[in-house]
Amino acid sequence: MIRTFEGPGQLGAITKLKPMPFNPITQLKCQSCGSIHTRPHKEGDYIFGGVEEKCPNCGGSKHTIIAIYVEDQRQPPRKQT
Amino acid sequence: MIQVLWFLFLISFFFIYPYFGQRTQLAFVLRYIEKRLAVLKQLRDEVRERTLNTIKKYIDGGDTSPIEKELDNLLEFFYIPPESMDPSGIVYKLEHILEIGDSRFEESVAKMAPKADIHRVKSLSNLVEVARALNLIYRVVRHYYLLGKRMANYFLALQIQIQLPMIMELAESYRQASYAFLKGIPIGDGVGVLSAAKFVKESKPISETEIAKDTWLNVVEFEGRRVYVVRPIGPGGTVGRPGEAVRKLVYEMDTKPDLIITIDAALKLEGEETGKIAEGVGVAIGGPGIDKFKIETLAKEKEVPLYAIVIYQSIIEAITPMRESIVKSADSVVSRVKELIKSKVPSNGTAIVAGIGNTVGVGL
Numbered sequence: 158m159i160r161t162f163e164g165p166g167q168l169g170a171i172t173k174l175k176p177m178p179f180n181p182i183t184q185l186k187c188q189s190c191g192s193i194h195t196r197p198h199k200e201g202d203y204i205f206g207g208v209e210e211k212c213p214n215c216g217g218s219k220h221t222i223i224a225i226y227v228e229d230q231r232q233p234p235r236k237q238t
Numbered sequence: 239m240i241q242v243l244w245f246l247f248l249i250s251f252f253f254i255y256p257y258f259g260q261r262t263q264l265a266f267v268l269r270y271i272e273k274r275l276a277v278l279k280q281l282r283d284e285v286r287e288r289t290l291n292t293i294k295k296y297i298d299g300g301d302t303s304p305i306e307k308e309l310d311n312l313l314e315f316f317y318i319p320p321e322s323m324d325p326s327g328i329v330y331k332l333e334h335i336l337e338i339g340d341s342r343f344e345e346s347v348a349k350m351a352p353k354a355d356i357h358r359v360k361s362l363s364n365l366v367e368v369a370r371a372l373n374l375i376y377r378v379v380r381h382y383y384l385l386g387k388r389m390a391n392y393f394l395a396l397q398i399q400i401q402l403p404m405i406m407e408l409a410e411s412y413r414q415a416s417y418a419f420l421k422g423i424p425i426g427d428g429v430g431v432l433s434a435a436k437f438v439k440e441s442k443p444i445s446e447t448e449i450a451k452d453t454w455l456n457v458v459e460f461e462g463r464r465v466y467v468v469r470p471i472g473p474g475g476t477v478g479r480p481g482e483a484v485r486k487l488v489y490e491m492d493t494k495p496d497l498i499i500t501i502d503a504a505l506k507l508e509g510e511e512t513g514k515i516a517e518g519v520g521v522a523i524g525g526p527g528i529d530k531f532k533i534e535t536l537a538k539e540k541e542v543p544l545y546a547i548v549i550y551q552s553i554i555e556a557i558t559p560m561r562e563s564i565v566k567s568a569d570s571v572v573s574r575v576k577e578l579i580k581s582k583v584p585s586n587g588t589a590i591v592a593g594i595g596n597t598v599g600v601g602l
């Protein structure tokens with residue numbers, strides 16, 4: 158008889174999944190003063206897309222998204238490589 | 239007396255160990271696989287659930303059970319590669335099969351989520367592909383686990399145990415990839431597209447058009463040279479048809495390029511830094527090899543030099559949201575491309591630049 162694997166718990170092994178450690182960042186460039194600022198990513202953002210937001214520098218409202226990324230994870234330096 | 243006992247003990251150990259030892263090892267290995275299999279199942283279910291919930295956002299309302307059924311159909315979807323006994327023309331047969339598969343995916347997703355726009359449909363198809371990949375991983379690992387268990391075969395189980403750490407890492411990155419496609423965040427693989435797009439923004443535009451399915455052509459002027467930039471259309475998740483686009487450029491639009499540059503993400507070796515840029519010759523396009531084949535063939539026929547610029551990253555970084563170091567490398571890639579064009583293309587000459595990769599989260 159073949160016992161099929163039905164799911165976690167059935168065979169005694171339950172391992173909880175770790176939550177995903179992300180906070181993507183959107184980098185915006187103001188079209189009137191050229192200043193660059195960042196904020197957390199919102200759904201609908203895409204690189205080279207335009208967004209209407211108030212510029213903290215000059216008060217202008219037109220921005221272009223120039224980058225979307227997650228920050229590099231800083232790993233503690235190893236003793237020897 | 240004690241000597242006899244000792245002798246008996248050794249003899250029994252000698253006979254029992256070969257059988258018993260392997261049984262014990264098998265039990266340990268099976269236990270090891272079992273734990274990870276449970277995690278794989280959770281990953282698969284999580285991504286399936288996430289895909290389903292996302293699709294449900296784009297329906298007109300009403301009954302959702304047919305959608306669930308259709309999604310489960312897509313998760314079991316397969317491609318049969320063409321017969322390779324007589325390999326002549328196999329590339330075009332493979333292309334044909336993959337194109338049918340792609341449109342089947344997109345059509346089904348568009349039907350399931352009628353309210354989604356074209357870019358959303360593409361990202362959703364990618365999401366379904368990711369869920370399908372996770373389903374496949376789970377099924378294969380389960381197969382070896384159950385086979386090893388049923389046959390009580392240590393070596394069958396061992397085969398999958400050896401590969402499991404890599405498989406687990408891949409499964410976890412697929413999970414993170416699903417997040418990127420869901421939210422429309424650029425992934426590491428998109429750096430080639432991003433670099434090509436940046437090059438376009440920094441040059442003088444001449445014209446633009448959709449040259450092949452999901453593929454955009456920008457004709458720009460750069461220091462007296464005409465540059466044809468080919469890349470997939472974003473911000474939906476697609477890789478476009480760069481091979482077909484370059485073929486059309488050369489054969490149908492009679493472009494005579496002095497140079498073809500492909501820009502793509504490449505797998506780094508363990509211990510190398512992410513975002514390192516390297517330059518070489520050849521066609522830098524991953525995947526099933528159709529686009530690579532097309533460009534290589536025409537380059538040979540027309541004797542066009544092929545240059546490639548790659549951005550190193552791990553397989554995990556390539557399919558998960560783009561890292562800061564990869565985004566930053568795009569600017570260096572653009573200056574490398576400019577240098578290449580300046581040194582290899584005569585002024586008033588022509589070059590083709592192809593940005594390769596998945597364009598999710600990167601607009602035109």
Ligand SMILES: [Zn+2]
Nearest residue numbers: 187190212215
């Ligand atoms: Zn401003």
